Amino acid sequence: MSGGPRRWREQRWLVDETIRTQTIEFDQPRLVYHLAPVADDLAGADMGVIRNAVKKVADHVPVVRAVAERRERRARQAEDSGHPESAGAHWYAAAQLWSMACWPVWEDDVLAHDLDDRKNAAYLAWGAGAPHTVERVDVPFGDRTLPAWFHVPAGAQGPLPTLLACGGMDAPREVVVSRVGDPWLERGFAVLAVDGPGQGEAAIHGVHVTDTNWIDAGEALVAWLRARSEVDDDRLVCTGTSFGSFWMSQVAATQPVFRGCSVALPVFEPGARTLWESAAPTFKARHMWMAGAWDDEAAFDRMVAGYDLRPLVEGMGVPWQVVGGAADELSPSWWVPEVARLNPAPTSVTSYAGGRHSMTETPAAALGPSWRGLTVDWLHDRVLGRPAADEHRLVTPTGELVDLPPLR
Numbered sequence: 001m002s003g004g005p006r007r008w009r010e011q012r013w014l015v016d017e018t019i020r021t022q023t024i025e026f027d028q029p030r031l032v033y034h035l036a037p038v039a040d041d042l043a044g045a046d047m048g049v050i051r052n053a054v055k056k057v058a059d060h061v062p063v064v065r066a067v068a069e070r071r072e073r074r075a076r077q078a079e080d081s082g083h084p085e086s087a088g089a090h091w092y093a094a095a096q097l098w099s100m101a102c103w104p105v106w107e108d109d110v111l112a113h114d115l116d117d118r119k120n121a122a123y124l125a126w127g128a129g130a131p132h133t134v135e136r137v138d139v140p141f142g143d144r145t146l147p148a149w150f151h152v153p154a155g156a157q158g159p160l161p162t163l164l165a166c167g168g169m170d171a172p173r174e175v176v177v178s179r180v181g182d183p184w185l186e187r188g189f190a191v192l193a194v195d196g197p198g199q200g201e202a203a204i205h206g207v208h209v210t211d212t213n214w215i216d217a218g219e220a221l222v223a224w225l226r227a228r229s230e231v232d233d234d235r236l237v238c239t240g241t242s243f244g245s246f247w248m249s250q251v252a253a254t255q256p257v258f259r260g261c262s263v264a265l266p267v268f269e270p271g272a273r274t275l276w277e278s279a280a281p282t283f284k285a286r287h288m289w290m291a292g293a294w295d296d297e298a299a300f301d302r303m304v305a306g307y308d309l310r311p312l313v314e315g316m317g318v319p320w321q322v323v324g325g326a327a328d329e330l331s332p333s334w335w336v337p338e339v340a341r342l343n344p345a346p347t348s349v350t351s352y353a354g355g356r357h358s359m360t361e362t363p364a365a366a367l368g369p370s371w372r373g374l375t376v377d378w379l380h381d382r383v384l385g386r387p388a389a390d391e392h393r394l395v396t397p398t399g400e401l402v403d404l405p406p407l408r
Contacts, residue, residue, distance in 0.1 A: 003294040007281035015282060016056035024054040027280045028358050033171055034096040037178040040089045060104050068097035088129045092179045095123035099174045106289040112204045123174060132185055139224045146217060147201040148194040151177050152230055153185045159232035161383035162190040164221055168242025169286055172200030183376045190230050194221060196247055198290035208292035211306030218251030235259060235383040239375055243267050253312035260382035262321040262375040265357055268335040270308040275330050313342040319388035321348040321378045323371045325355020341407040346388035349407060350374060352395045367399030
C-alpha cells in the first residue's frame with residue numbers, strides 16, 4: 001500500500017484496533033446514517049450483524065456486501081410472492097447497504113464501480129414502486145455529469161418549493177430522502193439529492209472535488225432546477241451536512257436565487273487542518289481519493305489550503321442557518337460564529353452543548369430540539385415567506401434553548 005496519506009499507511013493497525021474495540025462506528029454513526037431511513041423492523045438487525053462482524057477495515061466490504069445481498073434476495077422473494085411493498089423496503093435497504101459498502105474502496109476501481117452499479121440498480125428498483133416519483137438525473141457538468149435523484153411528492157401539482165441537498169464526505173445522495181415519512185416530501189417539497197464533485201458516484205466516475213468546483217456545480221444544478229416545470233425557482237432552498245455544510249455554503253454564497261441555506265455539523269475551519277491531521281486518518285484518506293490525489297499528499301495539502309468560506313460569505317446575502325455541536329472534534333466550533341457573522345443576510349446559529357461532530361453523545365441532542373427538525377422547519381419557513389432573523393442560541397444539557405450574545 002503506497003498511496004493515501006502517510007498517517008493512513010502508518011496507522012492502519014491503529015484503525016483496525018479501534019474498529020475491533022469501538023465497532024465500525026468508531027468515527028461516525030454510519031450505520032444510523034444509512035439504515036435508520038429504511039424504517040423497517042430488520043434495519044436494527046442489519047446494524048447488529050454489521051457491527052458485530054466488522055473487526056477491521058478489510059472486513060467492511062465483504063460483511064456489508066453479504067447483508068446487501070441478503071436484502072436483495074428478500075426483495076425478489078417478496079416480488080415473487082406478490083408483496084411489492086415489502087420488496088420496496090428491501091430494495092431501499094439494499095441500496096443503502098451497497099452505498100455503505102463503498103466507504104473504504106479507495107484503490108480498487110473495478111470494485112468501486114461494481115458496488116455503485118449494484119446500489120443504483122437497487123435504488124431504481126425501490127423507486128419504481130415508491131409512493132412518490134423517483135427519477136434518476138444526470139446534470140451536465142463540463143464534459144461529465146453530476147448524478148442525482150429527483151424526488152417529487154405523490155400527487156403534487158407544480159411548481160413546487162424545491163430543496164437542493166447533499167450529504168458529506170461519507171453520506172451520498174441516497175441518504176437524503178427517507179423511505180417513509182420523509183419530512184421534505186410531507187411538506188410538499190420536491191428534492192434534488194445530488195452527489196457533487198468528489199461525492200459517491202461522482203467521484204467513482206472521475207468528477208473529483210477541488211477547493212472551488214462546487215461553485216461551478218452550484219451554477220449547473222441551479223440551471224437544471226430552473227429548467228424543470230415541477231420546480232418553483234422562486235422557492236428554492238438548499239442544505240448540506242458535515243462537509244456538505246462547506247460545499248452547500250459555497251453554492252448559496254454564489255447563487256443568490258436561494259431563499260435560504262441551512263447546514264448542519266459544520267466544517268468551517270479554514271484548511272480543515274484538524275480533520276486532516278488530528279482526526280482518524282480515514283478522513284484524509286477518503287478525501288484524497290475524492291480529490292483524485294490518492295498518490296500525491298503534497299498536492300492534496302496545497303489544494304485544501306484553499307478551503308476557506310470567509311471571502312465568499314462576506315458577499316453571500318442568502319439567509320443562513322448553521323446547526324452543530326459546541327464540542328466538535330473534527331472542526332473547532334469557534335469557527336462557526338467567526339464565519340457566520342460575516343454574512344450580511346440574517347443568520348441563525350444554534351449550538352448543542354457538549355455536542356461532538358455527529359451530535360450523538362450529548363444530552364442536549366437527546367433532550368433538546370431535533371437538530372434535523374430545526375433544519376426542516378427553518379427552510380420551510382423560508383418558502384412560506386416568513387422573514388428570517390439573526391439568532392445565536394445554545395441548547396443546554398437539559399434541552400433548554402437559550403439566547404447567546406448577538407453574533408454582530
